[in-house]
Amino acid sequence: xxxxxxxxxxxxxxxxxxxxxxxxxxxxxxxxxxxxxxxxxxxxxxxxxxxxxxxxxxxxxxxxxxxxxxxxxxxxxxxxxxxxxxxxxxxxxxxxxxxxxxxxxxxxxxxxxxxxxxxxxxxxxxxxxxxxxxxxxxxxxxxxxxxxxxxxxxxxxxxxxxxxxxxxxxxxxxxxxxxxxxxxxxxxxxxxxxxxxxxxxxxxxxxxxxxxxxxxxxxxxxxxxxxxxxxxxxxxxxxxxxxxxxxxxxxxxxxxxxxxxxxxxxxxxxxxxxxxxxxxxxxxxxxxxxxxxxxxxxxxxxxxxxxxxxxxxxxxxxxxxxxxxxxxxxxxxxxxxxxxxxxxxxxxxxxxxxxxxxxxxxxxxxxxxxxxxxxxxxxxxxxxxxxxxxxxxxxxxxxxxxxxxxxxxxxxxxxxxxxxxxxxxxxxxxxxxxxxxxxxxxxxxxxxxxxxxxxxxxxxxxxxxxxxxxxxxxxxxxxxxxxxxxxxxxxxxxxxxxxxxxxxxx
Numbered sequence: 001x002x003x004x005x006x007x008x009x010x011x012x013x014x015x016x017x018x019x020x021x022x023x024x025x026x027x028x029x030x031x032x033x034x035x036x037x038x039x040x041x042x043x044x045x046x047x048x049x050x051x052x053x054x055x056x057x058x059x060x061x062x063x064x065x066x067x068x069x070x071x072x073x074x075x076x077x078x079x080x081x082x083x084x085x086x087x088x089x090x091x092x093x094x095x096x097x098x099x100x101x102x103x104x105x106x107x108x109x110x111x112x113x114x115x116x117x118x119x120x121x122x123x124x125x126x127x128x129x130x131x132x133x134x135x136x137x138x139x140x141x142x143x144x145x146x147x148x149x150x151x152x153x154x155x156x157x158x159x160x161x162x163x164x165x166x167x168x169x170x171x172x173x174x175x176x177x178x179x180x181x182x183x184x185x186x187x188x189x190x191x192x193x194x195x196x197x198x199x200x201x202x203x204x205x206x207x208x209x210x211x212x213x214x215x216x217x218x219x220x221x222x223x224x225x226x227x228x229x230x231x232x233x234x235x236x237x238x239x240x241x242x243x244x245x246x247x248x249x250x251x252x253x254x255x256x257x258x259x260x261x262x263x264x265x266x267x268x269x270x271x272x273x274x275x276x277x278x279x280x281x282x283x284x285x286x287x288x289x290x291x292x293x294x295x296x297x298x299x300x301x302x303x304x305x306x307x308x309x310x311x312x313x314x315x316x317x318x319x320x321x322x323x324x325x326x327x328x329x330x331x332x333x334x335x336x337x338x339x340x341x342x343x344x345x346x347x348x349x350x351x352x353x354x355x356x357x358x359x360x361x362x363x364x365x366x367x368x369x370x371x372x373x374x375x376x377x378x379x380x381x382x383x384x385x386x387x388x389x390x391x392x393x394x395x396x397x398x399x400x401x402x403x404x405x406x407x408x409x410x411x412x413x414x415x416x417x418x419x420x421x422x423x424x425x426x427x428x429x430x431x432x433x434x435x436x437x438x439x440x441x442x443x444x445x446x447x448x449x450x451x452x453x454x455x456x457x458x459x460x461x462x463x464x465x466x467x468x469x470x471x472x473x474x475x476x477x478x479x480x481x482x483x484x485x486x487x488x489x490x491x492x493x494x495x496x497x498x499x500x501x502x503x504x505x506x
Contacts, residue, residue, distance in 0.1 A: 009348045012388065015385060016385045019360070019364055020363055026218075033226070036224065048203040048204050051189075051203065052189075055125035055129065056129070056179055058122060059133055060133050063137060065265045066130075066270075068137075068138075068262065069081065084131040085131045085135045087277070090494050094448060094467045094471065095277075096127070096280075098483045103276075104120070116198035121189075125189065125192060127273065132181055133175075133179075140173070144167060187232060188205050189203060189205065190358060204224055208225055212358070212362050212453070277487065280487055284481040284484035301481055312482065315465070322380055330387050355386070357453070360386070361449065364379075365454045382450045394435070394439060438494075445490065446490055448465070452464070452465055457469055467486065
């Protein structure tokens with residue numbers, strides 16, 4: 001058992017370490033690594049931490065009240081607020097850039113310097129990441145036993161005392177976990193910085209891509225990738241420590257009457273989140289010259305002339321096949337990973353969270369050049385590496401809490417591992433498998449950084465790269481229409497995944 005476990009963990013580590021070793025063998029130069037440590041680097045690190053810190057802080061502050069509302073209320077508003085969790089994981093970054101670009105061209109937002117500014121980056125990150133805090137904090141509140149609160153009230157504790165002495169300490173692991181997750185997403189933000197911040201702002205992730213495309217200084221890019229990995233691995237290591245003491249049981253909290261201010265803020269949060277999503281859809285149906293309703297931009301997407309320059313049909317097929325194959329491989333791998341779980345498994349998965357997607361892309365394309373590995377397989381490998389931790393988090397609790405007595409009973413009856421899986425585990429876990437598959441599919445379908453960095457749009461176009469190419473060439477109306485189609489696909493997949501999760505809970 002231990003040998004199999006070590007082999008599985010080493011296999012996963014090897015999958016993402018080997019491309020970096022191959023790249024380092026030819027391009028790593030110690031002097032180049034040491035030379036990056038100058039005042040410009042420290043400014044870069046400072047800004048990366050600064051925008052990540054402020055984005056995390058404001059996302060947390062914006063998420064507290066909506067989280068409290070949905071923890072103690074079960075109604076239409078709470079369900080809509082809960083559904084915003086699809087945004088940070090599924091909503092395409094290109095669609096976000098389109099929405100913020102449209103907003104930035106309104107007179108009001110022009111006056112406040114909304115677009116291509118630091119405040120624009122922060123607001124975009126708040127939009128993307130507040131739902132994570134809402135999810136984690138509300139789940140944390142549901143795991144606090146009502147009996148503890150009732151006993152405190154009987155002992156005469158005031159609401160403030162209950163909040164500061166009981167709820168906050170018990171919520172701290174959830175808050176820290178969400179904070180580290182959001183901080184990591186902001187730290188590695190690429191599309192938001194590139195599309196909304198513009199050339200005046202740069203993070204380590206953006207600098208890696210810029211270094212690769214402008215000066216072709218692979219050694220410097222490698223050094224920056226190593227530095228980012230060390231910084232993010234350190235951050236995520238502490239997030240793993242925070243998770244250790246997290247509450248596990250979930251309670252049905254009694255409905256509480258919330259103040260009018262809580263309701264108003266929760267409604268404003270919902271309006272903010274969905275307005276960005278709806279803008280990317282609604283403006284696709286607006287004629288830019290007359291302001292009237294139209295579908296001509298959608299129709300143009302499917303014309304032969306337009307597809308000669310922007311291969312949408314091919315991109316849709318590529319993205320669908322790659323997403324489907326990768327999602328299936330990821331689920332199979334994570335299933336065996338969790339079946340052979342040990343304490344070190346978390347840290348093996350954790351090790352991949354600090355990988356720069358931009359640098360990963362260039363390492364993968366280098367493997368294609370060296371070994372002539374098909375781009376199709378290379379892209380699947382890259383997406384597999386970034387989605388294993390996500391599938392791991394989705395599948396962890398259902399597989400780890402699975403009733404092992406059922407498996408033992410099957411073994412006593414002479415069933416082998418294959419029979420046990422298809423006759424016992426799969427029937428009970430199929431909704432988790434299907435839900436995870438749909439969610440991973442959606443994430444890969446909307447992924448942008450790796451395919452953009454690999455610069456393979458002419459050889460293996462994907463939906464996100466074709467859309468970005470259209471936007472870059474000022475086909476804004478058509479880009480908005482394609483973004484609306486992508487958003488519709490992603491939302492549909494999210495709803496399907498959510499329905500599967502609800503069935504599993506029942």
